Amino acid sequence: MSDEFPRLNRRQILKLAAGAGGALTLSALLAACGGAASPSTASSSSAGKATGTAGTGGSASASASAAATPGTPKTGGTLRYGLSSDVVNFDAQIQTGAAASDVKNMIYDTLITYDQNGKMIPGLASAWKAIDASTYQFTLRQGVKWHTGDPFTADDVLFTFQRMEDPSVGAYNAGRFKSVSKIATPDANTVVFHLSTPNAVFPYIIADVNSAIINRKYTSSHNLQTAPMGTGPFYFVSRQPGVQITIKKNPNYWMPGIPYLDGINFYPKPDDTTRTTALLSGDVDFMDYVPYTQMAAIKSSSKLKMYGDEEIGFGWLAFDHTHQPFNDLRVRQACAYALNREVIAQTAFQGFGAPMNGGLIPKGWVGYDPSIQNTYDYNPTKAKQLLAAAGFPNGFKTKILSTSTYSVISGPATAAQALLKDVGIDAQLDLQEWQIFLKTVAGGTYPAHIWGSALPYTDPDALTNFLSGTEGTIPKDFHYNDPTINKWLDEGRQTLNVSQRQTIYANIDKRVLETVPYTWLVRREQAEASQAFVNGYVHLTADGWSQLMLRQTWLAS
Amino acid sequence: MARYVLRRLVYLVVQVFLVATVAFILIHLVPGNPVRAMLGQNAPEAQVRQVEHALGLDRPLLVQFAAWMGQVVRGNFGRSVVGGWSVLPEVMTRLGNTLELIAGAIIISVAVGIPLGTLAARRPNTTTDLVLSWVAMAGISLPNFVIGSVLLLLFAVHWHVLPQIEFVSWSKNPIEHLELLVLPCVTLAAASGAVVMRMMRSSLLEVTGADFMRTARAKGLSENAAVRRHAIKNALNPVVSILGLQVGALLGGTVIVETIYGWPGLSTLLLDAISNRDYPVIQGVVLAIAILTVLVNLTVDIVYAYLDPRIRYV
Numbered sequence: 001m002s003d004e005f006p007r008l009n010r011r012q013i014l015k016l017a018a019g020a021g022g023a024l025t026l027s028a029l030l031a032a033c034g035g036a037a038s039p040s041t042a043s044s045s046s047a048g049k050a051t052g053t054a055g056t057g058g059s060a061s062a063s064a065s066a067a068a069t070p071g072t073p074k075t076g077g078t079l080r081y082g083l084s085s086d087v088v089n090f091d092a093q094i095q096t097g098a099a100a101s102d103v104k105n106m107i108y109d110t111l112i113t114y115d116q117n118g119k120m121i122p123g124l125a126s127a128w129k130a131i132d133a134s135t136y137q138f139t140l141r142q143g144v145k146w147h148t149g150d151p152f153t154a155d156d157v158l159f160t161f162q163r164m165e166d167p168s169v170g171a172y173n174a175g176r177f178k179s180v181s182k183i184a185t186p187d188a189n190t191v192v193f194h195l196s197t198p199n200a201v202f203p204y205i206i207a208d209v210n211s212a213i214i215n216r217k218y219t220s221s222h223n224l225q226t227a228p229m230g231t232g233p234f235y236f237v238s239r240q241p242g243v244q245i246t247i248k249k250n251p252n253y254w255m256p257g258i259p260y261l262d263g264i265n266f267y268p269k270p271d272d273t274t275r276t277t278a279l280l281s282g283d284v285d286f287m288d289y290v291p292y293t294q295m296a297a298i299k300s301s302s303k304l305k306m307y308g309d310e311e312i313g314f315g316w317l318a319f320d321h322t323h324q325p326f327n328d329l330r331v332r333q334a335c336a337y338a339l340n341r342e343v344i345a346q347t348a349f350q351g352f353g354a355p356m357n358g359g360l361i362p363k364g365w366v367g368y369d370p371s372i373q374n375t376y377d378y379n380p381t382k383a384k385q386l387l388a389a390a391g392f393p394n395g396f397k398t399k400i401l402s403t404s405t406y407s408v409i410s411g412p413a414t415a416a417q418a419l420l421k422d423v424g425i426d427a428q429l430d431l432q433e434w435q436i437f438l439k440t441v442a443g444g445t446y447p448a449h450i451w452g453s454a455l456p457y458t459d460p461d462a463l464t465n466f467l468s469g470t471e472g473t474i475p476k477d478f479h480y481n482d483p484t485i486n487k488w489l490d491e492g493r494q495t496l497n498v499s500q501r502q503t504i505y506a507n508i509d510k511r512v513l514e515t516v517p518y519t520w521l522v523r524r525e526q527a528e529a530s531q532a533f534v535n536g537y538v539h540l541t542a543d544g545w546s547q548l549m550l551r552q553t554w555l556a557s
Numbered sequence: 558m559a560r561y562v563l564r565r566l567v568y569l570v571v572q573v574f575l576v577a578t579v580a581f582i583l584i585h586l587v588p589g590n591p592v593r594a595m596l597g598q599n600a601p602e603a604q605v606r607q608v609e610h611a612l613g614l615d616r617p618l619l620v621q622f623a624a625w626m627g628q629v630v631r632g633n634f635g636r637s638v639v640g641g642w643s644v645l646p647e648v649m650t651r652l653g654n655t656l657e658l659i660a661g662a663i664i665i666s667v668a669v670g671i672p673l674g675t676l677a678a679r680r681p682n683t684t685t686d687l688v689l690s691w692v693a694m695a696g697i698s699l700p701n702f703v704i705g706s707v708l709l710l711l712f713a714v715h716w717h718v719l720p721q722i723e724f725v726s727w728s729k730n731p732i733e734h735l736e737l738l739v740l741p742c743v744t745l746a747a748a749s750g751a752v753v754m755r756m757m758r759s760s761l762l763e764v765t766g767a768d769f770m771r772t773a774r775a776k777g778l779s780e781n782a783a784v785r786r787h788a789i790k791n792a793l794n795p796v797v798s799i800l801g802l803q804v805g806a807l808l809g810g811t812v813i814v815e816t817i818y819g820w821p822g823l824s825t826l827l828l829d830a831i832s833n834r835d836y837p838v839i840q841g842v843v844l845a846i847a848i849l850t851v852l853v854n855l856t857v858d859i860v861y862a863y864l865d866p867r868i869r870y871v
Contacts, residue, residue, distance in 0.1 A: 088640035088829070088833075096639060167607035167608050168611035223641060225641035226640075240724070241651070241821060241826075271817055274709070277709055281713050281714040283713070434589075435587070435832070436587065438589065439588035
């Protein structure tokens, strides 16, 4: 449930060359010469992360996984992993991006984890149950040992969640656990969470890597940020900044036979081209964030495999309806009809993306409604008619805010600008550096913005951040607050009844299409790639972190 | 001379202080903060404030600056806000790696630029001169991310020599370490080597027309001997000053080169730190760059005096 914004933070490398240029100019001034601020190359970092229902492997359970990949798993070998970003902080509770979470997932364990179908399975908790939607009971697994050899206890669980409350830790999930009113440990093997408000998606928060369990004794005497220690399938060996992160097999891991690999060496290669080059030349066995320009080549190569989904990473155009002329529903609808999402997918993602002419909830999820999926099929005639009806027969001029830092956002934004122009809407596109963009967008001064993100977990409750006027962070950016939606989101979260939830979330998805606070753009593909001899890896669409599956990955040669 | 060097060293302190101040102000003027980078865009405002308070980032800028300066004077560069590690050792390691790149690039620039520049000057307006000036033009015009990517594709992927997989430190395996250095240094040296070559050519052409060269020829020296014994040393002065200035340009070039080749240097550290608004790291790196630049300039001035005895510093 780690959402993608922080990972975005880490994924930029070259985009800030301007800033570096500034620093260099200073040194140049000293040298009384025109120091060279070098041009920056464009690195098209992909953002966001895959989650969803089923992996690309498309198989079920451990045995079926073996069937999906030929042969039985072989033990041994070290995986060389081209990582999209260096890891600067290994503290389980601090979120510093995708790369960090991928590595942390191998070192730490959560109470609940995911199998290769994206289904929640017991992790450090051997069982859990919802006594009701506001009381969750976890039975702890027996005989688990920390990497130091100490036994895992209920006290460590208690410590983990207490530590989150300390503001100096800067725990990423602190806000999500605010609704926990009490954590009880009735006996040594049981932990009970009491929530002040019912929450059907509490297990997703528990399964998040930022909720991984840490050791009380170790944490008091060591710095987790630089020397992480957990119960996970691999233990931390070393990090050479900017060079290599080494983890080795935990021989006492509680999952029998797991992991297959003797170890993983992560090589941070933030530049997309460099990372892909390393895979193509065989210098690494595995890479994350395959750039769109390379997907076709990797997919067609017999020496390589690609694992991806077009489910949870998505983009949007949001309208501030306190601004003219977007206060008029017809204008917003006109924009929705004017956007040829096939073209956006083609230009921004080389075709590796699915147009979103309908709702936000992906196929296969609770709340998915097939009948609304063609609501805004491309229709420029209708767009022009709506604009004329709203009093803009010749279109109008406006401004759209977006960010230049991530090509997965700026690509669709540029394409959308051109498509809007075709129906007469002349939008000036302001592309800002990421952190500046965040600040500007929070100021709510622009009539519209184009952005992208990912659904943080596979329950439609994940829509809350995007739709709730009270709880979501993004609606505040454009003064959107729909009490009906807020109420429905609350109802959906507070019930465990699946058919009720189906109706509630389908209604929400539909109402958004009717009122058009947003119009959705494209679900972009998110992919990893490996050499053909790498087996057992499955791209999870079910949780933020596919790399969990590295624990069952093995090498055929 | 000693007094001169001493005075320059005092200037260094002033210059570095000014750079540190400007860098501190600039990075705090840019929107964004490390806590947001840490907690994510969705973190509630209250939590951000709490963490900022815990880290002392909510204090007035002047107080933060004074606190930081106080630390630096005592040799403590603080800790990374985002990563928790200590800044100074990290900066020193990275600085070493970046210096290697720059030193390698300068060695290549000199080793290639001076002989070729001399050759071009000895045969002005011939085919050799023309070809060399085209080569120089290409070196100056091609952006180093193009050169870098092409070299990487050719050598690492296509021919599979000089693989660039993992960084190997000098202490671990000097040979492999040097192999790794070749491509980045060549990429980095392309532009500066070309500049040195052109400067050497024009400077030598000027010198060969000078009066003392006519005298040298008149007393019976062969053209080769006259150039070798009298012209080259006299022509080197502008080349040395250009080289000094190139260090600044090379530092800029490392931003691209380190990223393309995955070289763990100062520039990649700085870029990461800027995108996270990791203030102590940014300030530490800028300070290191400033000190480096000032020292290089001082060195250049001292080398002048050696090359041209007419220059005297008081």
